[in-house]
Amino acid sequence: MQKARIPHAGRRKVYRGFGLVLLIVIAAVFVLPILWTISTSLRTPAQSFDNPPQWIPLNPVWSNYSAVFQQVPLATFFLNSVFVTGAIVILQLITSTMSGYAFALVRFRGKGAVFAMVLATMMVPAQTTIIPIFILIRYLGLSDNLWSLVIPAVGGAFGTFLMRQYFLQMPSELAEAARVDGASNFQIFARIYAPIALPPMATLAVLNFSAYWNEFFRPLIFLQSTNNFTLPVGLVSLQGNFGTGSVSIVLAGVVIALIPSIAIFLLAQRYFVEGITAGSFR
Template sequence: MSTSAPSRSSGKTLGKVTLSPGGLRRVYRGAGLVLLVVIAAAFVLPILWTVSTSLRLPNESFSNPPSWLPTDPVWSNYSAVFEQVPMLTFFINSVVVTGLIVILQLITSTMSGYAFALIRFRGKNALFAIVLATMMVPAQTTIIPVFILIRYMGLSDNLGALVIPAIGGAFGTFLMRQYFLQMPAELAEAGRVDGAGHFQIFSKLYVPIALPPMATLAVLNFSGYWNEFFRPLIFLQSTNNFTLPVGLVSLQGNFGTGSISVVLAGVVIALIPSVAIFLLAQRYFVEGITAGSFR
């Protein structure tokens, strides 16, 4: 925005000459806009195609040219996907798993982040270094021992296998600590003078003002665990325990290329909660991206 101001002023002084810096700049800008629109379209069109094809008759789903806009919508695919696979079960499983992880991580991360920022305790710096180090561990490389652990805990093919290992989050702890570090220590002093205990100071004074980073953490975890595929694929075996991404892939496998409109209806259903949360909390998403880049 602000970079455009100087370009306009230089265009004014040299504007009479053909292909002056100002004129050239206008050409650049026009070409830039075209490129921007084309690439942005390439990012939106696959989703548009998914929505419009999910609303076409199954036997027309592969007919070309594709219709990009959902004209004459056919809703039968949406009822079909619930009849042909336990879509409602997948959906409920996803809601339960994602919901529990989001809530539990909010609790644990807020508590531990607060402790690391504002409480003095023995071994704190060493523990925080360990937390930071585990933040860098890619989950894929430790999946084998976690799988064995899950089996010994009797949790294989159980939704708990997804929830329990995700109760504590190194990233959430880090995110909350960073926020609490900026909080005034006077708040705790004031609470202490009023005779509040440690936990009361935390829950009554600090948690209410820590809602923005909690929202960021919730939104990030929602999007990460709602879309998760690798762990559910390994930990869950029976169809009735599948979450949406694994369920949809199994649905695609069953149908081959037969009725893609029905599969795409499932994809759209899985996407709706994500889009809804994005629209409600877009700000926290963007903050989460820049915060998420610490990982």
């Protein structure tokens, strides 16, 4: 007896429905912890561990947010994070865009070997280089200084790779025509290629902002003064001695720290998606 075959259009709908359900489950895994964080930040500590949890507080405690500013110098932490993250994002955009252009469109001896060494640095864990970097920071007199977080992060292998993949898609005829007119490599980069590289630059900016805004490891090692703390390190003091602080106030601080990352992503979302897919058609 011959089995009934599902039409091609029907199979496509089944696969699409399965994919949609899978995406909803994955999205829930990422979104539910954030919703729980926001919900708990609006409850009293005694209500934080109710079982089952109350996802929508009936009597939200907004004073948890004001308590964050009262217990720690949050404005100072925020400005420190803005300076460190902003400086790293701007400098990495400059260095990664220029190096990506050079590896993609400039001919020089040993380009492949140099690019391979740059990529190899992505396989080295940050924990293995933290001691040499710390020694160099002390030698330069930058201990307990915000620049100790900025300078080691000026260049990035991932940013170089991302920008190189985008520039490889650009027609080389543009550069050749500009050279005929007497333009130098820097003029070609600055006037022709850089202006059309906004999508991957926005992607790199968003990824770097998210990574360095939430960075905890390096600030914990390099900074000692409270006035120099960034947000992730500074918010730890909300836990109190031996973790006796209010979990609601701690999570209120976490929610405040999340706002800039979410805002940056929403503002650059269109360019972010374009930049992520830019290097996939080579």
